[in-house]
Amino acid sequence: MKLRAGTSGFSYSEWRGAFYPEGMPADAMLGYYSSRLGSVEVNNTFYRMPSPAVLAGWAGATPPEFRFAVKASRRITHLSKLRNVADPVTFLAKTLSGLGAKLGVVLYQLPPVLRRDDALLRDFLALLPSEQRAALEVRHASWLDDAVYSLLRDKNVALVAGDPEEGGPVVPLEPTADFGYLRLRAEDYSDADLGAWHARLAAQPWHEVFAFFKHETKGPEFALRLSALAEGRARPGVAKPKASPARGSGRKRTA
Template structure:
């Protein structure tokens, strides 16, 4: 099983002196991040469609082995709620093409008030470009039913495993890969070991794991610790 762990976002001045060198500029953060962790979840694509210059800028700063997880624009997930998104998906595909092999996965995060619409889901899945790994985070329980899980399985789409300080429920693993968003403020070594055991027990071939951004750079520290556990050793704090 291949484990890729990182954080949601990378451009945080609060990490200077903890994860980043004190004098590192914002422009140098991604390149430095990519020397320490193998994947990052990009959230600003939720607010606007990424442009070519931004994509090429990201790509130029990371090696071929690095992976980006892209959060789909809110026009798709919130405004249109998966309906009639062919044009948006085409535009997104064009924008992301320059990422090449570094495009790891895409996240569709629906709003809590969006109730299950299996017809829209089936149509949306059929419109996804071949080769995309897409994960769905349904925040309304009406989606968490066997018929939805089977539809995700048919497209090898992942159901996001998410955890916060308030809620957690282990969900079905619907693909041969996994997408996890671990949002608690902190995790003990035992907590991380438990998650690693769950991932291994799922028998997925690859897992993308993202920790929450915290001012004290806890997220990258936890990602490094989980990666070290997967390699069979303990990490030194980044």
């Protein structure tokens, strides 16, 4: 299994001194990031698509084996809620083709208010280009059903799993594609926590897994430690039980 661990985003000034060297200019961050981690999840595309020149710059700044996971436009998922989106899906696919082989996955993140609709999902999946891999993040528990998994499996679309944001559903590791996609949103991970995730991933039939930690200062460290486990360079710890958070506690949900 090939693990591509990384973080949600890479250009954060507060990472200087923790992950990036002190004084590193912003335009050097992606090159440094990609020398240490194998993938990054780009979230600002949710609001605005980058120009072809920016995409070419990203591709040129990273090594051949590096991969980008790119969040789809909110016009598709949040404003239109998957309805009548043939044109924006086509535009997205054409734009992201500028990344070439470095485009790993397109992430479609559904809004929490969007409930299960099998016909809607089936029509949407039919629009997705077969040459670009896709992952679907559902954020309403009604989607967690075998019939939904079957629809995703028919199109080789990954169901996003992981540690959810506050209030989000706990999505099972359900293999609906030949690759996996995790979003690990907790704010701290012990060696035991990472070891447990590595063991769960190793038990899946996937040949490749994308795993992204939250854009906190420790995010790159967690990604490096999980990568070390996958490569046999570290030994997992023993997980300790965690107390369940009180209802309503925790930070506000973000991307």
